[in-house]
Every structure is written in C-alpha cells, then in structure tokens.
Amino acid sequence: xxxxxxxxxxxxxxxxxxxxxIAAAYPGTPSTEIMENIAHYKEIYAxxxxxxxxxxxxxxxxxxxxxxxxxxxxxxxxxxxxDALMTAAYTxxxxxxxxxxxxDPGMFSSQNEQDNRFFAKMAQIPMLEPSNSQEAKDFTxxxxxxxxxxxxxxxxRMTTRVCHGKSIVECRDRIPGPACRYQKNPxxxxxxxxxxxxxxxxxxxxxxxLSEFAENFSGNIxxxxxxxxxIITSGVSYQYAREVFPGSSFLKLGVSYPLPMxxxxxxxxxxxxxxxxxxxxxxxxxxxxxxxxxLTGKNVLPVLGEFSxxxxxxxxxxxxTENSECDVKLPARPPVMCAxxxxxxxxxxxxxxxxxxxxxxxxxxxxxxxxxxxxDTVLCMGASMGIAQGLVRVLDERNRDRVVSVLGDSTxxxxxIPGLVNxxxxxxxxxxxxxxxxxxxxxxxxxxxxxxRTLKGEKVPDFDFAGMARAAGVEFVQTVDxxxxxxxxxIISQALKHQGPSVVIAKRPCVLVDRNQFPGQMKIDWDTCxxxxxxxxxxxxxxxxxxxxxxxxxxxxxxxxxxxxxxxxGSIIPLKSMKTGSENDK
Amino acid sequence: xxxxxxxxxxxxxxxxxxxxxxxxxxxxxxxxAGYDVKQSExxxxxxxxGSVSSHVRYGDVVYSPTIERGRADILLSFELLEALRWIEFxxxxxxxxxxxxxxxxxxxxxxxERYPDNIRQKxxxxxxxxxxxDGNSIAVKAGHIKTVNIxxxxxxxxxxxxxxxxxxxxxxxxxxxxxxxxNLIAFDSGRNAN
Numbered sequence: 096x097x098x099x100x101x102x103x104x105x106x107x108x109x110x111x112x113x114x115x116x117i118a119a120a121y122p123g124t125p126s127t128e129i130m131e132n133i134a135h136y137k138e139i140y141a142x143x144x145x146x147x148x149x150x151x152x153x154x155x156x157x158x159x160x161x162x163x164x165x166x167x168x169x170x171x172x173x174x175x176x177x178d179a180l181m182t183a184a185y186t187x188x189x190x191x192x193x194x195x196x197x198x199d200p201g202m203f204s205s206q207n208e209q210d211n212r213f214f215a216k217m218a219q220i221p222m223l224e225p226s227n228s229q230e231a232k233d234f235t236x237x238x239x240x241x242x243x244x245x246x247x248x249x250x251x252r253m254t255t256r257v258c259h260g261k262s263i264v265e266c267r268d269r270i271p272g273p274a275c276r277y278q279k280n281p282x283x284x285x286x287x288x289x290x291x292x293x294x295x296x297x298x299x300x301x302x303x304x305l306s307e308f309a310e311n312f313s314g315n316i317x318x319x320x321x322x323x324x325x326i327i328t329s330g331v332s333y334q335y336a337r338e339v340f341p342g343s344s345f346l347k348l349g350v351s352y353p354l355p356m357x358x359x360x361x362x363x364x365x366x367x368x369x370x371x372x373x374x375x376x377x378x379x380x381x382x383x384x385x386x387x388x389x390l391t392g393k394n395v396l397p398v399l400g401e402f403s404x405x406x407x408x409x410x411x412x413x414x415x416t417e418n419s420e421c422d423v424k425l426p427a428r429p430p431v432m433c434a435x436x437x438x439x440x441x442x443x444x445x446x447x448x449x450x451x452x453x454x455x456x457x458x459x460x461x462x463x464x465x466x467x468x469x470x471d472t473v474l475c476m477g478a479s480m481g482i483a484q485g486l487v488r489v490l491d492e493r494n495r496d497r498v499v500s501v502l503g504d505s506t507x508x509x510x511x512i513p514g515l516v517n518x519x520x521x522x523x524x525x526x527x528x529x530x531x532x533x534x535x536x537x538x539x540x541x542x543x544x545x546x547x548r549t550l551k552g553e554k555v556p557d558f559d560f561a562g563m564a565r566a567a568g569v570e571f572v573q574t575v576d577x578x579x580x581x582x583x584x585x586i587i588s589q590a591l592k593h594q595g596p597s598v599v600i601a602k603r604p605c606v607l608v609d610r611n612q613f614p615g616q617m618k619i620d621w622d623t624c625x626x627x628x629x630x631x632x633x634x635x636x637x638x639x640x641x642x643x644x645x646x647x648x649x650x651x652x653x654x655x656x657x658x659x660x661x662x663x664x665g666s667i668i669p670l671k672s673m674k675t676g677s678e679n680d681k
Numbered sequence: 682x683x684x685x686x687x688x689x690x691x692x693x694x695x696x697x698x699x700x701x702x703x704x705x706x707x708x709x710x711x712x713x714a715g716y717d718v719k720q721s722e723x724x725x726x727x728x729x730x731g732s733v734s735s736h737v738r739y740g741d742v743v744y745s746p747t748i749e750r751g752r753a754d755i756l757l758s759f760e761l762l763e764a765l766r767w768i769e770f771x772x773x774x775x776x777x778x779x780x781x782x783x784x785x786x787x788x789x790x791x792x793x794e795r796y797p798d799n800i801r802q803k804x805x806x807x808x809x810x811x812x813x814x815d816g817n818s819i820a821v822k823a824g825h826i827k828t829v830n831i832x833x834x835x836x837x838x839x840x841x842x843x844x845x846x847x848x849x850x851x852x853x854x855x856x857x858x859x860x861x862x863x864n865l866i867a868f869d870s871g872r873n874a875n
C-alpha cells in the first residue's frame with residue numbers, strides 16, 4: 096500500500112508496524128503530528144504527557160516494563176527531558192525505546208535552532224537521521240531493533256522539512272514486538288552511584304560495539320558515480336545535494352552517531368574533492384577534520400538557518416539566482432493573534448498599566464509584535480515564572496510593583512507550577528496571569544489536563560488552576576472573564592497592589608475551538624466615528640483602515656466586543672440591527 | 682497545459698484560506714497518476730493569518746522537497762499581495778494563477794504600511810501567462826465562500842494533464858461529507874471559468 100505521508104505520519108506508521116505498545120509526547124512544532132497520528136492506532140497506548148520529561152519517563156517506564164515504547168518531542172523539549180535521557184543511556188532498556196527529536200533549522204516555530212545531534216554524542220547513544228518519509232518509517236523500525244540489540248535508547252533525529260514534507264511510503268503490516276519479560280533488576284535500573292559506576296563501564300563498552308555496527312549499517316549508503324566530487328551528508332541535506340549534484344558520488348549517512356570512520360576514510364580517499372553538507376553545527380565535519388580528512392564544509396556553508404538546493408548552487412557552484420527587482424518593499428504578513436482571541440484584552444490592560452511583562456511560550460507570545468508590543472522577556476517554557484521573580488528582586492521602585500508573569504494553561508502545567516511554589520516559598524511579589532483558553536492552541540489545539548480530555552478522547556476531571564494556586568499557598572487568587580475589560584483591569588490592578596504572589600486566571604475558550612461563544616458581530620458607525628484609531632491599537636486583524644475609513648471585516652469578526660469597549664466615541668456597534676453584512680464591507 | 686512529465690508547483694496565500702488542503706489534493710492526484718511526489722510546507726503558524734506556502738513537485742524521481750526561486754512551473758496564489766511576494770519563484774515562461782482578492786496584513790491594517798498598487802501590472806511584467814480569477818465569487822455562487830480553495834483548484838486543474846475524475850475523487854475523499862456537493866460545484870465552476 097503506497098501512501099503520501101509526512102515524515103511525522105511515517106514515524107507514527109513505523110511505530111505501529113514495529114509493534115510499539117506505548118507512546119508519549121508533549122506537543123511542539125514540528126513534532127506534534129507524530130503523537131496525533133500514533134493515537135489513531137488503537138493497538139498503541141498513547142498520551143499527551145504534561146511535559147517532555149514526563150513523556151520520556153512514561154515511555155521509558157513502558158520499555159523497562161517490557162513493551163516497545165516511543166517518546167516524541169521538539170528539539171527544545173529534549174532539553175526538558177535531558178535529565179532522564181542522560182541516565183537512561185546508562186541503564187539501557189528492556190524492550191526497545193526510541194526518542195524522536197524534531198529539530199527546527201530556520202526556526203519556523205521555535206525560540207532557537209540548537210542542533211540536537213550533540214545529545215546523541217553527550218549521551219553516547221546511537222542516532223539515525225532519515226531524509227524522507229520512507230526512511231522515517233524504516234528507520235523508526237530499525238531503531239527498535241538497534242535499541243534491543245545494543246540495550247540502549249536510540250535517538251531518531253528529524254528536522255522540520257523531514258517532519259512536514261510529504262513523500263511516498265510503502266506500508267506494511269504490524270509485527271508484534273519481541274516478548275521481553277519484566278524482571279526486577281536494581282543493579283541495572285537503580286542508579287545509585289555504586290550501580291551507576293558499573294553501568295558507565297557498560298556504556299563505554301557499548302560505544303565500541305556501536306562503532307562496529309555503524310560500519311556495517313545498511314542505512315549508510317555509498318554510491319560511486321563521478322568521483323571528482325564526493326559528498327558526505329545526512330538527513331534532508333542529502334535530498335538537496337542529489338538535486339544539485341546529480342552525477343557526483345555520495346556517502347549518505349543514515350546513522351550519524353557513532354560515525355562509520357573506516358567507511359568515511361575509504362570514501363574520502365576515492366574522491367578528488369570532498370564536500371560535507373550538514374545543516375546547523377559542524378557536527379560531522381569536526382569529527383572528520385579531527386581524523387585528518389581534508390574537506391569543504393562550513394568554510395563555505397552557513398551554520399545559520401536551513402539549507403536549500405539554491406544555497407548549495409550559490410555557495411559551491413557560484414550560481415546566484417538574482418532577486419527579481421521589486422519596485423516596492425512589500426508589507427510583511429506576520430502571524431497575528433486571531434480576531435476574537437481572548438488573550439488580546441489582557442495584553443491591552445497590561446499595556447495600559449505599564450506592566451513589566453515576563454512572557455512565555457504560546458499563541459500569546461505574538462503579543463510582542465506591533466501594535467501590542469507587550470512582552471519584556473520570552474525565553475523558554477515556564478520561564479515567565481522564574482524570570483519575574485528575579486526581576487522583582489532588582490528592579491527600581493517604579494517598576495518592581497508591576498512585574499507580571501504571563502503564561503498559558505498548558506504552559507503553566509508544563510513547567511510553571513514549580514515557579515509558582517517558589518514564588519510563595521520565597522515571598523516574591525509577582526502577579527501571575529494564567530491565560531486559560533481551555534486548550535493547547537499554538538501547536539494546533541491539543542488537549543491538556545485543563546481540558547478534561549485525554550489524547551485518546553477519554554473524559555477526565557478538569558485540572559483546577561485556582562485550587563492549585565491556593566494549595567501552593569497563594570492568598571490572592573481570582574478568576575476573570577478577559578472579554579470584560581473593566582473587570583479584567585480592576586482585578587489585575589488589585590493583584591498588583593497585593594503584597595506577595597497573586598494569581599489571576601483569565602478564563603475564556605480559544606475562539607477557534609468555540610466559534611459561537613459571542614452574541615454577534617460588530618460594525619463601525621461611520622456617522623460618529625472620528626477615526627481616532629484607538630481601535631487599531633489592539634491589533635485585531637478584522638479591523639483595518641482603508642482610505643481614512645475604519646472597517647470591520649465581517650468574514651473575520653467573531654464579535655468579542657473588545658473594540659466596542661475601548662471605542663471612546665461609541666462608534667462600534669452590534670451588526671445585528673442591520674439586515675445584511677454587505678453594507679459595512681466597503 | 683503542462684506536457685512535461687514533471688512539474689514544480691508553488692501554492693501560496695494567507696493562513697486559513699485552505700492552502701494545505703488544496704496542495705494535498707494536488708499531491709494525491711499526482712500520486713494516483715503514478716508519479717513520484719513531494720510536498721513541503723511548514724505548519725505551526727498557518728492558522729494565525731501569516732503568509733503560507735506549500736511546494737508540490739512531481740516527476741519520475743523527486744529529490745528536494747522544496748522548489749528553488751525562478752524554477753516553479755506554476756504559481757497558484759490565493760491572494761494578490763502573496764502572489765507578488767512569491768512571483769520570483771516562478772520561471773519566466775511559467776504561469777501564475779492568482780485569486781483576485783486582497784487580505785490586509787497587520788502592518789497595513791494599523792496604517793503603518795501601504796498595500797501595494799497595480800499588482801496585476803507588476804505580475805504581468807514577471808510571467809508569461811497571468812490568469813486572474815475571481816475565486817471568491819465562484820465560491821459564493823457555488824454555495825459557500827469557504828470553497829474558494831476548491832474553486833481555484835478547478836482553474837488550476839486545467840494546467841495539469843490529469844483527468845477530471847481523478848481530481849473529483851480526491852476532493853470527495855478530503856472535504857467534510859456535508860460540503861461534498863458544493864465543493865464539487867465550486868471545482869466545476871472553476872474548471873469551466875473563462
């Protein structure tokens with residue numbers, strides 16, 4: 096059966112065919128669709144865990160318990176799971192265990208473009224890098240075999256173009272994983288120093304055996320054509336290289352840690368000029384250069400951003416695609432918070448109160464863009480909490496009473512909770528605003544403990560944010576409907592005045608999940624509109640100015656009424672008194 | 682009509698216009714016709730009104746998942762400004778099929794920048810064939826503005842050597858059951874337009 100699958104769908108298919116029985120993830124672009132697709136297979140227990148560390152541990156527990164297991168996350172998620180990963184490399188596994196890391200060269204939807212190949216080296220575990228969907232599926236299955244043969248977690252490293260690029264995959268049937276009986280084995284799985292020292296010896300011995308494995312691995316493919324140029328590459332860079340250098344010789348690395356150094360040396364000797372193509376850091380290049388191999392790589396190719404065939408043509412063949420002369424600079428089209436987004440009102444209020452905003456990761460990060468311009472810092476998941484507590488300790492009097500930490504419902508559960516407990520324990524005078532839109536929105540609307548539904552659709556009790564805050568010892572805990580601006584401003588002002596940590600929960604569903612939550616759309620009353628442009632300052636994509644006239648686009652307006660509340664002239668009124676929507680549409 | 686046994690197709694527009702569904706239908710038809718196919722796009726920000734692009738390449742063997750500037754055979758744009766933004770990906774002898782509508786980006790909405798004028802003339806200067814389509818009216822006539830992606834697909838389908846029934850089969854498999862009829866009407870109207 097031939098299917099057109101994205102790399103993520105192919106990993107899910109690979110997990111199914113490999114007989115995986117347990118899988119866990121926290122959503123994060125570009126990895127999210129792996130677990131969404133695994134969840135469709137009824138044979139596999141799959142869950143959204145609350146963060147990547149827990150996801151890793153759940154899957155690892157399943158592997159130790161004797162069933163093939165997979166954890167998936169975006170590259171920065173591996174940072175969160177790294178504590179578990181580094182020691183899981185010591186214990187090894189029972190049934191096969193695969194960690195999928197989805198890296199994001201070019202930062203399409205990430206805060207950095209770290210190169211997670213270094214995790215394989217640091218943990219001393221094998222790493223496979225597929226270059227298309229068929230390989231994503233095949234390598235997933237091979238990764239389980241390698242994991243069991245060498246008693247090690249295996250890292251499957253994907254990148255955005257492999258995750259989201261679709262290509263043809265040949266599907267097969269599911270084969271149950273090997274029977275691995277669970278046996279208590281504290282010397283292997285209880286990492287007290289006495290046991291860990293012995294396991295480190297095992298890791299070293301395993302590394303040597305893995306080097307031999309890499310020399311013979313079927314996924315490292317040498318192809319000799321014209322030998323005047325030889326190219327060593329892996330992942331999607333291989334596809335770009337084949338496009339630009341169709342007649343050259345290739346050593347395509349399927350396993351890029353550990354490296355098949357003998358195979359590489361042989362290849363390097365047979366070709367006249369050696370290129371190494373790898374996105375991001377010189378991971379392969381450093382090892383090859385250390386072995387005395389002469390090559391062209393990062394001396395001409397960038398460490399920044401993603402590659403493309405065009406880039407290779409330009410840097411290696413001197414072919415420059417000319418920019419077609421543009422007579423005008425085109426307006427950018429940045430992503431924006433949606434019309435009707437319940438987060439918008441909170442940021443309008445925070446701007447008005449001149450708050451110092453320690454921000455976090457989610458749709459609401461977009462409030463950093465014009466015209467809202469609210470965020471002071473955004474670092475990583477959950478960081479709004481700790482950073483706010485550092486800021487209040489050092490800022491001057493003018494600013495330290497208005498430090499606010501803003502984060503979403505899922506981000507709060509992911510890694511905000513320890514920060515809140517820390518604020519109570521250390522009496523940090525911060526205000527925490529939890530934007531509870533009842534969903535993990537940014538990654539495409541995944542369930543989380545706050546939604547009361549699991550990945551498999553099971554109903555569970557809703558997470559109680561206010562109860563959590565009170566249990567942590569927060570005295571000021573208030574829930575507010577952010578669509579009521581006056582009340583939101585009132586409650587946030589009170590929270591800022593409160594001495595000690597305070598929590599405000601701005602609760603209102605994401606408008607894309609519940610599109611009919613508002614009474615009706617808005618329009619401009621042009622007879623009274625003074626074109627003061629105050630409504631433009633909230634950054635609603637439905638409101639625009641055309642030929643000195645403000646208009647509300649009826650195909651976009653959900654009727655949240657935020658603009659109506661801030662218009663000083665009463666010129667924004669409900670549309671419903673009118674018969675049709677066309678009158679306001681220019 | 683493209684006679685070649687391969688083509689590079691770039692589909693662009695604004696997040697929320699149904700671009701990813703349109704490119705999925707194109708890819709599936711190429712697959713059904715027996716070709717190697719690659720489709721590449723970036724998720725994550727698509728729903729937030731940002732600029733969206735999807736690359737579809739078919740042929741006997743396809744390597745790179747993305748199309749290079751100046752090498753696309755067809756540019757299918759769901760919006761005027763986005764057509765201008767991506768026109769440099771089209772080869773000089775290529776065809777641009779462009780939905781004749783404007784969606785105001787935030788820097789224009791808040792008055793800090795201007796939406797460019799005379800986009801039609803600018804596009805005409807840069808491609809051999811420009812097909813301007815009033816996709817929104819076709820969609821509204823078919824039954825719903827949301828079928829605009831399928832209406833444009835109807836126009837586009839005339840430029841690839843694949844049978845109408847293959848397109849229709851793929852559409853029916855991918856749109857919500859309730860909207861099957863109006864999507865097929867939108868496709869036919871697009872295919873028979875001009």
